[in-house]
Amino acid sequence: MSTAVWSICFMCTVRCPIRVEVENDDVVWIEGNPHVTGIEGALCAKGSAGVALLHDTERPQYPMLRTGARGEGKWRKAGWEEALDYVADKLKPILQEHGGHSLVFGERTNLNTHISKAFLKALSCPNHFTHDALCKGSVNTAFRSLTGYTDGQMAIDYANTKHIVLYGRNIFESLEIAPINNLLKAMSKGAKLTYIDPRVSITATKAHRYWMIRPGTDLALNYALIHTILKEKLYDKDYVRRWVSDLNELTAFVEPYTPAWAEKETGIPAAEIVTLAKEAAEVKPAVIFHYGYRGAHHPNEIYLRRSLIILNALMGSIEAQGGLVIRKGPKATGRGDIGRYVAAQEFPKITAPRFDGSGHEAFPLTDASHGNPQMLAHAILNEAPYPIKALIANRFEPLQSIPDAAAVRRALDKLDLIVAIDVNFSEIAWYADVILPESMYLERADSIQVVSGARPQLRIRRQAVSPRYDTRPAWEILKELAQRLDVAQYLPYETIEDIWNFQLKDLGVKLEDFDAKGVVALSDKAIMMDRQDGLKFLTPSGKIELVSSLLEKAGFSSFPPYEPVAPPPEGQFRLMVGRCAAHTHVSTQNNVLLNELVPENELWIHTKSATRLNVKDGAYVQVGSPLGTNGKIRAKVTDFIHPEAVFMLHGFGKTVPVQTRCYQKGASDALLQENISDKIGGSPALDDTLVQVRPM
Numbered sequence: 226m227s228t229a230v231w232s233i234c235f236m237c238t239v240r241c242p243i244r245v246e247v248e249n250d251d252v253v254w255i256e257g258n259p260h261v262t263g264i265e266g267a268l269c270a271k272g273s274a275g276v277a278l279l280h281d282t283e284r285p286q287y288p289m290l291r292t293g294a295r296g297e298g299k300w301r302k303a304g305w306e307e308a309l310d311y312v313a314d315k316l317k318p319i320l321q322e323h324g325g326h327s328l329v330f331g332e333r334t335n336l337n338t339h340i341s342k343a344f345l346k347a348l349s350c351p352n353h354f355t356h357d358a359l360c361k362g363s364v365n366t367a368f369r370s371l372t373g374y375t376d377g378q379m380a381i382d383y384a385n386t387k388h389i390v391l392y393g394r395n396i397f398e399s400l401e402i403a404p405i406n407n408l409l410k411a412m413s414k415g416a417k418l419t420y421i422d423p424r425v426s427i428t429a430t431k432a433h434r435y436w437m438i439r440p441g442t443d444l445a446l447n448y449a450l451i452h453t454i455l456k457e458k459l460y461d462k463d464y465v466r467r468w469v470s471d472l473n474e475l476t477a478f479v480e481p482y483t484p485a486w487a488e489k490e491t492g493i494p495a496a497e498i499v500t501l502a503k504e505a506a507e508v509k510p511a512v513i514f515h516y517g518y519r520g521a522h523h524p525n526e527i528y529l530r531r532s533l534i535i536l537n538a539l540m541g542s543i544e545a546q547g548g549l550v551i552r553k554g555p556k557a558t559g560r561g562d563i564g565r566y567v568a569a570q571e572f573p574k575i576t577a578p579r580f581d582g583s584g585h586e587a588f589p590l591t592d593a594s595h596g597n598p599q600m601l602a603h604a605i606l607n608e609a610p611y612p613i614k615a616l617i618a619n620r621f622e623p624l625q626s627i628p629d630a631a632a633v634r635r636a637l638d639k640l641d642l643i644v645a646i647d648v649n650f651s652e653i654a655w656y657a658d659v660i661l662p663e664s665m666y667l668e669r670a671d672s673i674q675v676v677s678g679a680r681p682q683l684r685i686r687r688q689a690v691s692p693r694y695d696t697r698p699a700w701e702i703l704k705e706l707a708q709r710l711d712v713a714q715y716l717p718y719e720t721i722e723d724i725w726n727f728q729l730k731d732l733g734v735k736l737e738d739f740d741a742k743g744v745v746a747l748s749d750k751a752i753m754m755d756r757q758d759g760l761k762f763l764t765p766s767g768k769i770e771l772v773s774s775l776l777e778k779a780g781f782s783s784f785p786p787y788e789p790v791a792p793p794p795e796g797q798f799r800l801m802v803g804r805c806a807a808h809t810h811v812s813t814q815n816n817v818l819l820n821e822l823v824p825e826n827e828l829w830i831h832t833k834s835a836t837r838l839n840v841k842d843g844a845y846v847q848v849g850s851p852l853g854t855n856g857k858i859r860a861k862v863t864d865f866i867h868p869e870a871v872f873m874l875h876g877f878g879k880t881v882p883v884q885t886r887c888y889q890k891g892a893s894d895a896l897l898q899e900n901i902s903d904k905i906g907g908s909p910a911l912d913d914t915l916v917q918v919r920p921m
């Protein structure tokens with residue numbers, strides 16, 4: 226007889242709630258949590274392939290200590306006591322001699338981030354960073370500059386929208402289950418989908434309107450849309466009068482950016498731009514100009530993301546049904562907040578600045594609670610602002626997720642200690658001194674999740690089965706390290722129940738409340754602010770500030786003139802990257818089921834360019850950027866990409882031999898991408914590098 230366990234998928238960080246059927250301590254079935262709107266039993270291919278990760282023999286099975294040179298692949302098995310003692314014995318003198326700031330801790334934001342942040346604060350270390358800047362840091366800054374909220378405090382009401390415009394937001398491949406299901410529901414009720422991408426992705430094939438825009442020119446398109454909306458008075462006048470400041474400045478700024486001008490820059494016919502502006506306005510405020518999930522494409526990213534948020538503001542769609550919704554947390558329901566160890570205690574005062582310039586010199590406006598990981602190599606190699614001696618990578622892969630991976634590898638060589646907490650033999654685990662294997666998500670329980678939104682909810686990841694190997698959850702690993710580093714008092718728990726009870730104490734929710742559905746609703750009805758006089762923006766003026774006090778105070782213009790994007794010189798292409806439905810970033814390429822679906826990446830190249838270069842469909846080519854050449858990758862010759870661009874999936878080109886299924890398959894984008902950032906918004910420009918292609 227099987228039993229059902231409520232959990233949360235972690236094959237990617239979308240974290241869909243799941244129901245896991247367990248028999249004889251093994252997983253026999255996983256499905257999406259049927260009680261959650263938008264999920265309703267659904268799971269993606271990656272979610273289903275969680276079972277393959279559970280049973281994978283090609284993942285770390287016990288703590289390992291390096292015996293050969295870094296990356297050489299010589300290891301010895303260690304017990305947990307020995308491995309944890311080893312890390313603490315190395316780290317303690319480093320922290321004593323060089324200070325807490327000589328440690329850097331990188332992790333993809335996860336349910337236990339409140340614990341890792343507390344761990345670092347206890348060690349007087351300011352250097353906790355997340356993946357955020359690499360993903361959507363510029364979106365975050367753009368939102369703060371206009372509304373005072375971060376992107377994380379915004380949600381999208383897909384289910385009720387009447388028109389959604391997606392700019393390279395390839396929602397049907399780079400997917401999240403609930404948004405897709407909700408959008409499909411809206412589309413079946415007549416909602417329109419406009420998709421804009423230099424490449425015909427799966428989302429393009431499902432759209433009512435598709436524009437193959439010239440790479441990097443979306444901002445020109447948006448200025449022309451804004452121009453049209455203002456000129457033809459298509460905006461939501463009541464909303465704008467009440468909630469948006471500086472419309473005159475915006476009107477003057479977009480004056481020269483006519484649809485005819487944008488046609489030359491983007492390749493999109495002027496008349497069609499005007500049609501989109503009118504169609505969107507017809508259904509306002511139930512219209513969404515999607516502000517982007519991965520907003521890390523080009524160095525002017527902040528202005529593109531601002532232009533998208535401005536389009537929503539003009540449509541009156543911020544805090545509107547079918548538009549964007551300001552997320553509400555537990556406090557909006559009259560309760561206390563969820564307990565977070567990082568917020569609930571006094572820590573030693575930290576005087577050193579962050580290692581990455583986040584929130585001060587290099588990136589004055591970026592969200593310092595996430596940091597700027599793209600500065601890792603620079604900071605280590607130049608010892609600027611100070612020497613860094615140790616790195617803990619917990620669920621983060623600096624050797625594939627940071628542009629110019631070769632520089633990161635060179636920088637890692639300078640460190641005295643590298644610790645990887647991972648479920649895979651990732652590139653960073655293989656390059657580390659110590660691998661502390663985490664139990665995969667079906668084998669562990671984690672902190673309770675707050676899902677804020679119009680209807681805030683709590684979700685729980687309970688342990689479905691016992692660990693297959695000698696692995697542990699990260700919260701336990703950190704506690705053990707804290708004990709050895711004499712700061713255990715800041716992680717005051719022994720068991721997961723201690724963590725849960727601490728988290729729930731001010732919420733009026735008991736652990737048993739999760740038993741029936743795996744989720745606890747904190748509000749029965751949607752909590753929306755009153756659009757007449759109850760909207761709350763967190764800017765100094767309390768309005769959506771088109772002329773942003775945040776930007777202007779820091780010396781940046783709210784409306785710098787548009788800089789035209791030159792076509793690449795003859796024989797060069799703009800390298801675009803992205804994801805597919807079968808893989809998560811750099812994590813799943815070796816998964817036995819997902820590897821079968823997509824075993825390697827390909828280089829999309831336009832038919833005409835391929836003919837000119839004598840590149841044949843399916844043949845291997847070499848791609849070169851200013852950083853050097855990058856392995857070999859098969860060409861996919863197609864008319865479905867703009868001739869100025871080539872495209873490859875992120876996450877391939879692995880070099881760890883014990884990941885036998887994906888070893889040396891395809892090419893790594895991170896080796897080619899130059900490390901150029903949007904210095905205002907904070908994101909690296911992952912689609913800006915120019916490359917050359919030649920047959921092999």
Ligand SMILES: Nc1nc2c(c(=O)[nH]1)N[C@H]1C(S)=C(S)[C@@H](COP(=O)(O)OP(=O)(O)OC[C@H]3O[C@@H](n4cnc5c(=O)[nH]c(N)nc54)[C@H](O)[C@@H]3O)O[C@H]1N2
Nearest residue numbers: 392393394395399400421424440441519803804806809810
């Ligand atoms: N299956 C799967 N789903 C995922 C993830 C995953 O790893 N796997 N990851 C999740 C995460 S963390 C993120 S950030 C999101 C990412 O979600 P998206 O941002 O939708 O994802 P990408 O796959 O990076 O797609 C980027 C698209 O932008 C296009 N593009 C490149 N340059 C330009 C340009 O100049 N203009 C326009 N308009 N388009 C351009 C590319 O051709 C590509 O199709 O996906 C999430 N969902």
Ligand SMILES: Nc1nc2c(c(=O)[nH]1)N[C@H]1C(S)=C(S)[C@@H](COP(=O)(O)OP(=O)(O)OC[C@H]3O[C@@H](n4cnc5c(=O)[nH]c(N)nc54)[C@H](O)[C@@H]3O)O[C@H]1N2
Nearest residue numbers: 333359360620621622626646647649651810811812875895
């Ligand atoms: N070159 C390049 N860089 C990029 C991008 C790109 O397209 N190209 N995309 C950017 C984006 S949008 C994002 S969101 C980031 C994502 O960057 P990352 O967060 O680094 O990538 P992931 O593949 O999500 O996972 C990283 C690591 O987590 C490990 N892992 C998976 N599950 C677990 C677990 O349960 N526990 C532990 N301890 N480890 C686990 C994986 O094995 C992997 O080593 O990358 C960014 N960087």
Ligand code: SF4
Nearest residue numbers: 234237240241269272
């Ligand atoms: S989108 Fe797929 S892989 Fe990601 S959490 Fe949801 S089910 Fe899991």
Ligand SMILES: [Mo]
Nearest residue numbers: 360361518519
């Ligand atoms: Mo991302």
